Amino acid sequence: MSPASPTTRTDVRRHDREIIALALPAFGALVAEPLFVMVDSAIVGHLGTPQLAGLGVAAALLQTGVNIFVFLAYATTAAVARRLGADDLPAALRQGMDGIWLALLLGALVIAAVVPTAPWLIDAFGASATAAPYGTTYLRISALGIPAMLIVLAATGVLRGLQDTRTPLYVAVGGFGANAALNALLVYGAGLGIAGSAWGTVIAQWGMALVYLTVVVRGARRHGASLRPDLAGIRASGRAGVPLLIRTLSLRAVLMIATAVAARLGDADIAAHQITLTLWSLLAFALDAIAIAGQAIIGRYLGASDADGARAACRRMILWGAVSGVVLGALVALVRPLFMPVFTTDGAVIDQLTPVLLVVAVTQPVAGVVFVLDGVLMGAGDGPYLAGAMLVTLAVFAPIALLVPTLGGGLTALWWTVAGLMMGTRLVTLALRTRSGRWLVTGAVRTP
Structure with a gap:
């Protein structure tokens, strides 16, 4: 991110209180x-x-x-x-x-x-x-x-x-x-x-x-x-939503491609893949709660023309995302032996799950930062960039994921493309935008 004035300890505590106050109820609503x-x-x-x-x-x-x-x-x-x-x-x-x-x-x-x-x-x-x-x-x-x-x-x-x-x-x-x-x-x-x-x-x-x-x-x-x-207001809402629609469809395409590839690998693979997706979704709820807090807080700061406050809040939320990812990753690694029998007792499926869940665990810190940066840029109204970044991610991910069976890779290799390559590409594109400061457009209404 661009350099900014130092953040005081009081500011840090204020940001933490805001993040917790917004993220915890948001997580509960997402899980419900x-x-x-x-x-x-x-x-x-x-x-x-x-x-x-x-x-x-x-x-x-x-x-x-x-x-x-x-x-x-x-x-x-x-x-x-x-x-x-x-x-x-x-x-x-x-x-x-x-x-x-x-x-x-x-x-x-x-x-x-x-x-x-x-x-x-x-x-x-x-x-x-x-x-x-x-x-x-x-x-x-x-x-x-x-x-x-x-x-x-x-x-x-x-x-x-x-x-x-x-x-x-x-x-x-x-x-x-x-x-x-x-x-x-x-x-x-x-x-x-x-x-x-x-x-x-x-x-x-x-x-x-x-x-x-x-x-x-x-x-x-x-x-x-x-x-x-108000027709003008409804049209404006629709225009603001189109880039985010493209982003969402691109993300859905990634998950659909991953599922299609897993299905080609065999019954045990697709079963393990579906169980992994279930866990992935649960982890996403936790991380998305921080992203939701980011949307609300960043939008408010930019509307108040407080770019420095938005930068400081962004930095603090990145730390929250990374720490949350580390904690969630450690929990996944520790509870794997308890988690797998809840869904299956099939030895073949468990054999596939064991390394795949480790991939998910190891990559959670990356996912935590990605979710936060995604929320920050959404809060800034930077939808066109998010749409373009997700299309780039899809273009990078799709050909490599589709080659997994051809190259003799299994479900673990596929999940390295999902949790590693896909999320890694998103991290790079989102971090570059955040660091550039071009998202810091202030005012009550975002203008290009």
Whole structure:
């Protein structure tokens, strides 16, 4: 990073308090999200294998579709935090409402696309003839909750931008509890089967969306911010999200390529790969929580035209990311013998997992810094650079990963390309940008 004035011990303590206050609730909310699918799976699993298989395919489609639009949270966080830093709370809330209106519009378009094509989508993802009807039923009903899920993403971004990660935690926990109760009631009590599970989840999602809307709308009215849709503001929110959409799609492409290569290596390899991805996702939640704190804090400093404060916060968060990576890596290495039997007792799979988990452990410090730098640049609104950097990473990763089977490499070699090469390339591109200082664009609105 560019040189800056020395940071006092008081500043360090203040940054640490801010990071902890934002990151801990953010981590709780992130962990609560995948529990929705886990509850659905646990309840539907008792209906039968075809029902569970159908749910698995439909849930994968839904998660992929919603994750594509995660830019609604990221872009909104950065924009709202800038306005907050500039001491213009009405404009911050107006910016947030633009993101929510965009979410509602995108959600309606997704419903229009998914409902009529649900049978084709389920079939395209390889559902069996017995599982396909259940998957179609679940997908068609659950699609009605997509606008709510996207509203939740955008509203979460609003609250994060306002430096509030506690409310999303409370809403996530409440939504998880409601989803579990409704699923049990509708699946078994009302006898609706897999349709009951879908309706329970949809009702819980809309309940969460209504809570978020109540909080944001109440704040907007209190500070005189307009609630009406503003086409210019919605278009601006969409433009800000496009680069982050490209970044997200490129990252998804990396994971899809890795899974496709693992599938070519053999059954034990793909099984071990899926278990590793599960752990990788859990570790990502912990590191992403720090990145979320980075988005909110950096956006606020830049909005307040405090470039030195943004630099100091960035340096401190890099240290947090690196230390968190070291701690998580050490935990992975230590608990490997306990972790593997939870998922499998197959000796062949365990043989594959043992070295792969060591790769994950060793590379966690790199991942920790990458997540933080990603969050810093998102908070700065540096989306175009993030999109370009991720496309470069994909271009470096893809040909080498695809050559792994040809060159006689196994799953360990593949994971060196994922956790080593891919994350290493991201580290280089993000560190170069951060060090250049070109991301330090101050003001209430980022201009090129």
